[in-house]
Amino acid sequence: MSSAVTETEPKPIVACTIAHDLGEFGQLVETMDTELGEHWGDLNFDDAEAFLKSPESEELEFVAITVWGRDEDVLLRAATLINTVKEYDIAVILVTKDVSPAILHQLMRLGADEFIPYPIPQGALSDAIQRISRPKEVIVQKVVEVPVQMGGAQGQSQRATRNGAVFAVHGLAGGVGASTFAINLAWELSHLEKGDNPKVLLMDLDLQFGSSATYLDLPRREVVFELLSDVASMDDEVFQQALVTVDANFQVLSNPPELLPLDLLGPEDIELLIERARSNFDYVIIDMPTTLVQWSETVLDKSDVYFSLIELDLRSAQNSMRLVRALKAEDLPYEKMKYVLNKAPKFTDISGKSRVRKMAESLEIDLEVQLPEGGKQITQSNDHGLSLAQTAPKNPLRKEIQKLAQSVHEIAATDVAA
Ligand SMILES: Nc1ncnc2c1ncn2[C@@H]1O[C@H](COP(=O)(O)OP(=O)(O)O)[C@@H](O)[C@H]1O
Ligand SMILES: [Mg+2]
Structure with missing residues (x-):
């Protein structure tokens, strides 16, 4: 992976994770590496919007927003973020851990394109990527x-x-x-x-x-x-x-x-x-x-x-x-x-x-x-x-x-x- 924010040598970043604490989602890092090699970056909730506005986000196809059910603050911020990301016509994949069906439903209604549970089942991220990359x-x-x-x-x-x-x-x-x-x-x-x-x-x-x-x-x-x-x-x-x-x-x-x-x-x-x-x-x-x-x-x-x-x-x-x-x-x-x-x-x-x-x-x-x-x-x-x-x-x-x-x-x- 590449750090989306500090990257100096330009490598096209086609995807980003957005996490409060990516360390809690270690398997997501591995899966992103497998799918995208060097072409993804990680953001936290605070720097996501600034990155979306910057020219480096031009190639961005999707963001994977991690949502952990027990952290209510993150849930709210994820909801706001989905709106922002959609304004840039970028797909949203939710990676959810302990999120209740009712909340998941709400997040999907806000415009998330796909969700995958965490731990991520074999092939689930790759399938989600395929679906969102179809012509819209x-x-x-x-x-x-x-x-x-x-x-x-x-x-x-x-x-x-x-x-x-x-x-x-x-x-x-x-x-x-x-x-x-x-x-x-x-x-x-x-x-x-x-x-x-x-x-x-x-x-x-x-x-x-x-x-x-x-x-x-x-x-x-x-x-x-x-x-x-x-x-x-x-x-x-x-x-x-x-x-x-x-x-x-x-x-x-x-x-x-x-x-x-x-x-x-x-x-x-x-x-x-x-x-x-x-x-x-x-x-x-x-x-x-x-x-x-x-x-x-x-x-x-x-x-x-x-x-x-x-x-x-x-x-x-x-x-x-x-x-x-x-x-x-x-x-x-x-x-x-x-x-x-x-x-x-x-x-x-x-x-x-x-x-x-x-x-x-x-x-x-x-x-x-x-x-x-x-x-x-x-x-x-x-x-x-x-x-x-x-x-x-x-x-x-x-x-x-x-x-x-x-x-x-x-x-x-x-x-x-x-
Ligand atoms: N998207 C594709 N993926 C794999 N093979 C394809 C695809 N599209 C066409 N082919 C194959 O390419 C060859 C030429 O296709 P064809 O439809 O006869 O082309 P054309 O009518 O333009 O001459 C065929 O053997 C066909 O099966
Ligand atoms: Mg022909």
Whole structure:
């Protein structure tokens, strides 16, 4: 650990304990060392506020406030401190010793994010850190702040009366995880609730190398080719016939068996397809090809949110730079574009986090939505043709996509009600 107050050589401090007498919480010191190495400091109740105000607290992600039930004065001070810490948008973990449930309840209501009992059970601090380091609700809200128009989220059942929200997903470099994200976002949106789930369509417009059929183990169908080669004469029936049903509320327009030229479709075709899809579904998720095509702009125009996936590497950085320039030069609806950083560095990976910040700064983009590395389970799940929810429900990537789907749906539903 580092002493937060007297530290002279700058080492980013991402967390602090705040204790009246840290000596009483020896195991907390060990656990913080294990989780964060050198990157944490200790404060007492008197110097906490001054530290929060100082520039050294800039990197602070959370404070662990120790509360000992038998010391009433500390309880009061902890309550005041929680308020102060929350003003700085820093997470609070309470480490409690002999605190009654009633008092704990009150402290949590004041805005503490997590609590762990002392002695700390194995893995409890690490779990709490993981939970607080997820993208926060407000961040998700920012992602979908572009007005999402949808008419059917509350479960209308008639055909062709919906007015679905459209989310495009575009990997800015090959293999950054766009299809994995698109498929699992679609799956989660169609399995949000037990009862009346929204109807979701995944449209694989990566006509040549789309992976939806593989990742969901679906047939590539000739009728899709027929539909795409004559979009102008499509009606609801032709459109429905081309879809493959994954389950009750999840259908897919996968790519056809043959390799198709990307310019088989023109902007008007894409517009017709998206409109047809919107009128039949509550959510339309479009998996885009990595290459920019003549109808990329049409999709950007028609979508409520355009998710651009990148990884923390030079390829992604350079491609994003080119895309940002192109969008700005053409005066395209840049605000719909939301960057998603896949395989983002962990909370405790300080140098990784600073690379993320530098990348965001140099590209002048927000990198608020970050998806964790999910390990081998992700590729295995894709190879088995199943969603992450079915094969690896506890995988951190799955949990993050699930949470994003929930927030997107809540916001969309509120918009409909309003
Ligand atoms: N967050 C992640 N953690 C681990 N593996 C991932 C993650 N996202 C994607 N992958 C894997 O990376 C590979 C490329 O993903 P894919 O979704 O096909 O990318 P894209 O559509 O951008 O080409 C796949 O093998 C997939 O399983
Ligand atoms: Mg793909």
